[in-house]
Amino acid sequence: DSGVTQTPKHxxxxxxxxxxxxxxxxxxxxxxxxYQQSLDQGLQxxxxxxxxxxxxxxxxxxxFSAQQFPDLHSELNLSSLELGDSALYFCASSLRQGSxxxxxxxxxxLTVT
Amino acid sequence: ELKxxxxxxxxxxxxxxxxTIYCNYSTTSDRLYWYRQDPGKSLESLFVLLSNGAVxxxxxxxxxxxxxxxxxxxxxxxxxxxxxxxxxxxxxIGGTASKLTFGTGTRxxxxx
Numbered sequence: 001d002s003g004v005t006q007t008p009k010h011x012x013x014x015x016x017x018x019x020x021x022x023x024x025x026x027x028x029x030x031x032x033x034x035y036q037q038s039l040d041q042g043l044q045x046x047x048x049x050x051x052x053x054x055x056x057x058x059x060x061x062x063x064f065s066a067q068q069f070p071d072l073h074s075e076l077n078l079s080s081l082e083l084g085d086s087a088l089y090f091c092a093s094s095l096r097q098g099s100x101x102x103x104x105x106x107x108x109x110l111t112v113t
Numbered sequence: 114e115l116k117x118x119x120x121x122x123x124x125x126x127x128x129x130x131x132x133t134i135y136c137n138y139s140t141t142s143d144r145l146y147w148y149r150q151d152p153g154k155s156l157e158s159l160f161v162l163l164s165n166g167a168v169x170x171x172x173x174x175x176x177x178x179x180x181x182x183x184x185x186x187x188x189x190x191x192x193x194x195x196x197x198x199x200x201x202x203x204x205x206i207g208g209t210a211s212k213l214t215f216g217t218g219t220r221x222x223x224x225x
Binding site: 100105 | 215218
């Protein structure tokens with residue numbers, strides 16, 4: 001168990017809808033990362049937060065947004081969902097940026113129908 | 114843009130055999146990570162390599178990093194079925210905006 005908690009585990013929704021994925025980092029970790037894993041794109045970095053501030057952005061669509069709250073949990077909001085957004089979304093956390101490995105949660109599997 | 118390539122993409126090997134997975138990356142970096150992922154599961158950190166020439170070993174797996182060649186290897190010794198999984202390397206180019214760029218993954222299947 002990595003100590004990173006993601007909810008929900010599974011999410012099935014229709015195109016055009018909006019969903020929120022939630023992540024609680026390991027105790028003491030300040031950095032939170034979001035990744036998307038799909039068969040065609042592999043593991044894609046979406047966005048990183050450090051102690052509440054956005055620090056890095058990857059291939060995150062404008063329809064997607066995220067935030068990290070004062071208690072350090074993070075939420076990834078996905079709106080105007082399309083079929084191609086179906087994927088496994090991972091949250092990861094680390095103590096600090098740089099030399100620490102990322103500890104991944106179990107992911108949220110999103111299916112858009 | 115940083116590109117991380119792994120080969121092979123798929124590897125089927127018999128128990129007891131040795132093999133090496135290669136990870137090449139396109140931009141200077143001295144931070145490389147190896148992860149393991151079982152089907153439908155999360156990613157588990159295996160190794161953290163933080164300098165040129167770094168070598169780490171855990172059980173039947175050994176990882177090394179050559180920053181000049183921009184190459185990391187994951188060597189499997191005397192494979193066992195339990196090692197069947199997908200292995201990813203990931204590179205961090207560092208700086209204040211630290212993020213990992215993952216390779217394509219190598220799916221390892223160890224047969225009896």
